[in-house]
Amino acid sequence: MRQRIECGRRPCRWTGTLSITKRRNDGGMMTAICPRCGCASFYDLPEPIITERVEHVNALIKIIASHGRKFFDHKGDLATMELDRRGKVWFVDEYTKARIYTHYSRRWSGFNHGGTLRGLVEAMRDYITKGEKLPIGWIAPTRCNPDNGDIWGYGKESAAVVREEAAKLPIFEQGGEI
Ligand SMILES: [Zn+2]
Incomplete structure (x- = not known):
């Protein structure tokens, strides 16, 4: 069984499954070790709630991760967003694997x-x-002087492609300039 777990150390919150944690032999007992902070306490994590809008957002992350500098992609692992039972949204970072509470200011x-x-x-x-x-202008935003490229550093062509693909998702206001 693929049990989702989360590191028990609050500032860490590494998220993964038991099968990919490291192991340590603690006096004859094998203990799972957090790959990020090295602590040995975990919480079980309930499966996230998937709604249509959660799926749209994860589709957008996938588009952004497929072009230019591939934000939200780390060696094929993509960042994800998820919803919990209380209606709160979490971001799982592609690089640190930390599960971040997005309502934290x-x-x-x-x-x-x-x-x-x-x-x-x-x-x-x-x-x-x-x-x-969202306004489509949030995706690979162009600088005030368009000759200076986009703020993400995706480059003209990739920025145009990522905006065009993203605009097909229902996340964006219609009628905006691409
Ligand atoms: Zn940890």
Whole structure:
């Protein structure tokens, strides 16, 4: 059985399954060790709740991860967003594997991106919880002077492709300029 677990150390919150944790022999007893912080206590994690809007957001992450600098992709592992039973949204980081509470207003421990992508994750969170749509201009945003390229550094062609593919998802306001 594939049991989802989460590291018990609050600042770590590494998320994975028991089968991919490291093991340590503690006096004849094999103990699972968190690959991120090395502690040995875990919580069982219930399966996330999948709604249509959660699926749209994860489809958008996949599009962003497939082009340009491949944000949200780490060696084939993609970041994911999920909803819990209380209606709260979590972001599982592709690099640190930390499960981040997206409603937290201070620094996100384990988030390996900067403020621009945090803003996007927060906008995706509001789409999941409230259905608030995003302007397409949030995807690979163009600088004030378009000759200077896009803020993500995806490059002109990749930025155009990622915007065009993303615009097909119902996450975005219709009628916006691509
Ligand atoms: Zn840990």
